[in-house]
Amino acid sequence: MSNAIATISQDIYGTRDSFASVLTDRTLNFEREAGFAIQTISGSDYATGIALKNRQSVVNAVTNIAAIGISLNPAKKQAYLVPRDGRICLDISYMGLMDLAMSTGAIRWAQAELVYSSDTFALNGFDKPPTHSCNPFSKDRGEVVGVYVVVKTADGDYLTETMSIDEVNAIRDRSSAWKAWINKKASCPWVTDPGEMAKKTCVKRAYKYWPKTERLEQAIHHLNTDGGEGLQFSDKPQHDAEMAQRWIDQVVRAESQDALKQTWQAALAETRQAKDMAAYNQIKAAVANRKQELDAFEEKTLEGDAA
Known part of the structure; x- marks a missing residue:
């Protein structure tokens, strides 16, 4: 096999110029x-045999x-x-x-986990991380019932995406790799690493709601x-401009911090x-602006009372 390895090595080192011309991350050597x-x-x-037959x-x-x-x-363990x-x-x-998203600054950190039938899992709101309790040392946590990915954005918000195992398997069944396994018994990651593929599937759906990055x-x-x-998702997030404006109008009319908090919740x-991140970001910005206005008004009122 020494001649084969020499040929493959020559092909790989022959990509030096094209590698440099398309390089997007200068930390790669x-x-x-x-x-x-x-x-x-x-x-x-x-x-090695496949590489020799298809050197391109x-x-x-x-x-x-x-x-x-x-x-x-x-x-x-990236690629x-x-x-x-x-x-x-x-x-x-x-x-x-997830590393690609973090390296470009789109998110601060990310975590993807499988959920088993004996685990306790709960969502805690749109902008809070979920609660996942389990015994990681248990020899039998039951069967996998779902998967989730939670990220923290650059603004400090938490975004969580969940998928049931049935949703994951429905995506798996549409992929060409799984069809090749069913028809030809050609091994694929869905067979060898089902848990990793479930996490990847959830990440690929979740990223639609993250700040955009070209590399990802x-x-x-x-x-x-x-x-x-072939894991394409048709459920892309849609932006409801009327909903966003309706809530922004209510935010602007809030006359106290308590009223603003209730409106925001x-x-x-x-x-x-609605899974509308555009609306969420617009409303959040309006809330922050109105909070500053109310803070300034209260401070001015206190100064007047003191005088």
Whole structure:
């Protein structure tokens, strides 16, 4: 296999210029990523054979590392090179997707977890993290009933997305990778790592509500096309401008801090149900502005009373 590895190594190092031309994250080092790629492919005779039969797929995969800005460093667990459908593909983990969002400043942190039947799980409001209680050392937490991802935005807000296991499996059943398993018994991540894929599915739906980042959009597009996952969601968040303006008008008319708080809580409930982040952000800005006005008015009133 030494000649095969030499050929693959030559192909990978031949991408140096194209790697540099599309690089989106300057912290990525070509030499290190090339080394990780060679190590991954050479670690499996099957992967080596696929790489030799489809050498262009190796070139494409390594170039995509630079274009998306993700690392093959096994310690980070962000991305992997995997043989699939007769080619070498760049596969991005759910942790890689969350790291992309964090590295661009769209969110401060993110966490995705599976929920089992013996766990206790509760949502605590639109802008608060959920409560998830479990015994992580239990040998039997029951079957997986759902998955969630919670993030903290740059503004300090919490956003939570949940999916039942039935919703996850419905998405899985539509993916080309799962269909290949059903029809041809071609192994795929849905078979080998169902928990990780459930988390990734939830992240891919949740990101629609996060502040936008081009690199994350590109990564998910890659997974849905070149990655063969095909996890497209039709339930994109819609913005209800009339709802937003209605609540903003009520915020402006609030004459006390208590009235403002009650209005904000009611607005949160409706925007959460509608999953309208644009409306949420607009109303939140109006609340912050009105709070400053009320604070200034109360301070001026106190100064007048003191005089």
